[in-house]
Amino acid sequence: MLVAGMAFEEVDAVVIGSGMGGLAAARMLAQFGGKRVLVLEQHYTAGGMTHEFARQGRYRFGTGVHYMSGNAGPFLNFMTDGRVQLQPLPDDYDVLHFPGFDFAVPATREKFRARLVQLFPDEAKAIDRYFRKVRRAMVGLAARNVLSSMSSPVRMMGFPVVERLFPAAYRSLRDEVHRSVTDPRLRAILEARWGLYGTPPATSAFGYHAAVPTTFFMDGTAHPVGGPKAINEVVLEILAERGVEVRVRQLVRRIVVERGRAAGVDVVDQATGREYRVTAPAVVSAAGVRNTYALLGREVDLPAEPSAVMLFLGLKRSPAEFGVHGENHWFMPDLDGSARGTLYVSFASLNNPAARFHTVELLELVDPGDFERWRDRPEGYEQFKAEWTDRLLDRLEQRWPGFRELVDFAELATPLTFENYQHSVRGSFYGLAATPQRLRSRAAGARTPVKGLVVAGQDAWGSGVVGALAGGLMAANAVLSGRRTGAMWRALLAPVPPVSGVWRGYLRVAAMDTVTPQIRRIRLEPLDGGVLPFGFVAGQYLKVELPVAVEPIERSYSICSGPQATGYAEIAVKREPDGLGSTFLHDELRVGQALRVAGPSGTFTWAPGTEPGDGTLLLIAGGVGVTPLMSVLACAADSGYRGRIVLLLGCRGEVPFKGELDRLAALLPALEVFVFRSGPAGSGRIDLGVLRRHAAGASRVHLCGPAPMMQDVLGHLATLGVPRDIVHTEAFVSGSSGRTRRERAHAVALAAQQAGVAEYRIGVAGGESFPCPPGQTVLDAANTARVPFPQSCGEGSCGTCRVRVLKGDYETDSRGMFSAAELDDGWRLACQTLPTGDLVIEAP
Template sequence: MEEADVVVIGSGMGGLAAARMLAQFGGRRVVVLEQHYTLGGMTHEFSREGRFRFGTGLHYIAANAGPFLNFMTDGRVQLQPLPDDYDLLHFPDFDFAVPAGREQYAARLKERFPAEARAIDRYFRTVRRATVGLVARNIFSSFSAPVRRLGFAAAELLSPATYRTSRDQLERSIRDPRLRAILAARWGLYGTPPERSAFGYHAAVPTTFFLEGTAHPVGGPHEVNRIVLEILGRLGVEVRARQQVTAIRTENNRVTGVDVEDTATGRRYRVNAPTVVSAAGVRNTYAMLGREQPGLPSEPSAVMLFLGLNRSPAELGPRGENHWLIDDGHTVYVSFASLNNPAARHHTVEILELVDPSTFDRWRGTDPEQRPEEYRRLKEELTERLIARLDKQWPGIREMIAFAELATPLSFETYQRSVLGSFYGLAATPERLRSTVAGPRTEVKGLVVAGQDAWGTGVVGALSGGLMAANVVLPGRQVGAMWRALQKASPKPLPHKDGEWQGYLTVAAVEELTPSIRRIRLAAMGGGPIPFTFRAGQYLKIDLPVAVEPIERSYSISSGPGVTDHVEIAVKREPDGLGSTFLHDELEPGQALRVTGPVGEFVWEHEDGTLLLIAGGIGITPLMSVLAAAADAGHTGRIVLLAGCRTEEEIPFRGELKQLQGRLPGLEVVYFLSQVGHGSRIDLEALRAYQDVTRVHLCGPAAMMQDVIGHLTSLGVPRDAVHTEAFVSGRSRETRRERAHVIALAAEKAGVTRFNIRDDDTTFPCSPGQTVLDAANAAGEPFPQSCGEGACGTCRVRIVAGAYETDPRGMFSTEELAAGWRLACQTLPTEDLTVTLS
């Protein structure tokens, strides 16, 4: 049995929004339980064949996602605008393109239907009033029962159009049947056809919400949920996958907690909590309570066809806009998601058609792996019909298809746990608007509903439902703090000026510096200044999409910090390197890469004395940034660059170095070419002429750096004057955590609770799995330190006796390693240690 302040059922955007608000503004201990093995609800993605990535529910959102989504992502969500004509409607005998902007949309409608000009103006005024009516109704749904009843009545009285069916309202407003067809066409965005849907939903979703244009998350829908989950982790919210809530427990009509099954292990347990937020939908919530289902109209479901293409669909005309194929009583929605995601490496298409879930009743409840042949044949027929419809619209697309998979309402039941595979939650009908169960409040004290059923359809609708749930749970002062914070949320991604930034940069240019070295220029998405500042000598960590899961690689910045509209890296091709071969063979301008940075302590700032820069091969990259910074600062002191390469042809940045010599009067450049016949290396004799230096920056292959450090030490160069480059990535931190865990488990089995570390003056304890530096800090021992991540080399310690695991990171000479010098922040004792700082 466990205890929590709040249990949230479901990790869709509604559940995550409620979790964040209750943790951040209410100080609650929140546990989120997700039945699926993937977190994020309909913002999650899945992959096929090791290359194709598909979104499941988020295809496009408003171009200005508004304060709610920006608050949930701390302003970090990056959006790629769709074309101005973002929705193309294809009727049997005519087409219509929906443009971004209310004035542009109205003008295009009037141009097409001049006789309806005044009716079009009235229509948009009615849309505004109906949207206000829907918002008012939804806000009232979060109040107590007496206020809710009065509010519902007032909303319908003041905005009757909100409650009319869409067909009724359009027939009252518009005479021309073609114009009515255009205005009604995109009901698939909320799932209920015009003859049944409430006009308030039609006014709010396809019309008002998308009125100023649309966009797609850079990096795909998963990027939204990745950022949100990361933020929740910092707030202490625990999110668990594969946890099926089997029952919501109540006592005297008050919620007391939930019963849970861990579907990965079969373990059953209970979490006691005075507050339960259900983002699993109203119908599922009533089922978990064991109560009768609400009497509301049934919801539609959908079939979705996921296609992977071996070529770009842009060859056939699409440019990223959405297409609605409307004929024979069917509406098929087509999204070319990969054209709207500059980070996508492979092209995909997602096709949605709303269907009656009863079509699949005969197979409901059967094992997904053992469904009969007739089910497979139906899926094949539906797949072929949808592909044929696409090929009719874009002849030749069939030949591009490398992968196809159809999801049916049974798929949504299995993975989403929605009732009868309903895609959008409760049907968007007038009956829903008048129902007291469609909203965040329930008849059980302490139990509230979040997600689509608490507000409206779609990811942002679900997010709004999460805010409504928090609105119900939090007391007045905390609610006020929440809404004030939401109102201040930036409508655009926030620039990060200090510390590490994470987001996408676009590849602006690629240049071959040498036969084996390529320079890559990265710029801000959409132009403007890059969203961070950096110091000369720092590096970036870049996720490279070489497989379904990207690999992280670190690359030094070669451009100077004085340049603000781009940042550059240089990459040497390594024959067996996954990252470098991708960057050399496949990367093209226009692609987006996820970047973390700037990182590193290998930095230079203006100071007097002789600066000695030593580079081996591509190790010259961060030193170019140092030289650019020195030139921008008007540095006049002596700078010596010793650059080692194999051949003259392989010297990178040669042209730039000549230009820098013109700007830096004290710059001396010496090349060492090591190819047979030259025999020129940066050895002891070569360094002897430069031993009277103030500061040394050294970067190159690890073996070369070890040798050079040894030479400099023998020449009397102070060790703390020598600075070396060391990359620190999330992978290296993860490896250290994994090793620490293994050491801790081994110690536990052996009955060891602590190791002892003895230094020059005292002895202090070290828990198994703790680094030497962490143990020293916990004991209050004064150890030299700076970055704590192995990048700066400050926490040097010499191990005299004892066993340990470590990562030397190229910070030491061969002689220093033999003498036992290590980094305290990287060293994990496996028995008692004796160390010294001298």
């Protein structure tokens, strides 16, 4: 219904819901259809069930991803450009606990079959027959789901044919298992793990069971390194790069239909209350079939779907002390596959090497009708949840005596919780019930009776992240033209090309040692060993995410190892008393933990042959500023360099890397090392007199250290007539130095807002001007305006983005990259300079 004054927006396609299905459809429509896509999410966080939440500032919990296929599959690889890393679960990844016996499910079909035959030799032929039926049922399910994305005439003709060709897919799980085997224990094992899609054996379609626990997991299972949010973050980043806009807290009230065709959606912004309409010829709903039809004012006649309670536990210590290694545990109350009492337990932190604190997640599928009396959260609801929590903890205690003592935090989510956060009908956890009725229903699938309206996500294919992604592809399959659909499928099935540019991912802490009492060296290796996923040049650095709180902080650390050692990269970190990052790395980091890394970056680099002629390579460092220069020296030694190298090292206390310097001096016959200790008993500073003795004949100079030291040395080198273009600088940026750039930017933006200033202008001498919103740096504003600028790190470490400010007011941090004379002449770092008025700069 139109509201007076309602605003209108127009896009090519609008997607309702930002689960993996909706995001997959959005990417395909943008990439292969060239469409302007808008994604609307009612929650305050995008990503659906891949998002995480935190408690007590330390425990992080996934909401829907517990494990997935060990090879990720082409859909997830494509959606993430191959950038999500997976940590394999133990080979026996699911342990089934029945009354009287246990069974561990191994990671491959061959091992699974062999173990079943070993335990049930009289059923060997029946087991083989069962696995043959699994393959055919899986093909039948896939054929049915692909047909659901096609036109109505094709569906009408195709659905009956698929059912005739693949009848097992449409039978109940109970019926099909009983047709194959007779032993009650073997039946129980084959029927188990129906909790992965939520519908009990008596009513679930065998096709769904064949797909999820019996096929998708047969190549092993894995957990995303960094948690489910690692998938979420990468997918959203890629969508942003492709121009897809994702808005959160946007509640779709109605799907607009005009002359039998979808024409857009009516939306309310839950943050502001603003109502608006988005017009689009294509509407993709990843909100589930029932919600989609409700937005049309219709209902769907299908069996009710289940929901779940989930208990999230934070532990004081590792659950590994009970003999758990990361496998999942299923507790079945009987051999009959009862819907009540089947409990799934997942140890996510044991499978995520990036996790700092240990967590456990328990899931029990329930009838959401049992929770209706608590809908308005009357008195007694919290007590009810506490009783559920105690009952679930009792079951863990029975299996692992003493487990309760480990529990530091517990929180229970009920179907009402999922309904609130997911906006799902009665808190349905896996979408539509996985029944034969669903397979036969024209309402369950990608197409709807309304032209231009399609369904994505779990309800368009099946449960889980991969099922949701496949559902998104079905939605795109229904919207795109034939030629563009063909291009999409060719791209999906092709190998994912390697990531170009800066690499981002997790490396494992392999070793740590003490360089000095204040400097720690940390070795980072690939998670599975082997060669680093990137090469680097001596002198470059890595950006490292440090999980010091709920939200990580990012710090840059120079690589101190040589580039010829391709199996690892080492960084060295000085403890700063007030530095969040350095204190974490010194006090809390443990061997085996994974850290998210981006890099390599930086232009403070050297390789043999980069200095002209036979001149001296002069290296000047202050304290831990010697770190990147150790990489330079290692590179020189490994390459057999024979040129003259002079290292001037200023420090207090112990000499950093003294043992390594002695070893390198033996390998580099032309290396001369001079140490200058400051302080009363020291040998003085690297002053003008020192530089006069050593700078003569230098053809290349590398300088790194604290800002005051660098400023002084730059001035001395200028006095001695050393050409500025042979002096290469990198800042040693202390974690305790003043306000951060973000804090300064916020203050500048706030002051401008209070003054009523919406924009500054930055004029380029001899060129045009460009806008700069308050709080944005000169470099960011130039990049937004597409003004070419030399740049590298973007954070004030490398000095590449030098710019001369001729006129105007600003705040800046020079980071010691300039001498006093250069500062007086107006030279600044564009990435650190925040205009507080209009500026005029000299073009770089």
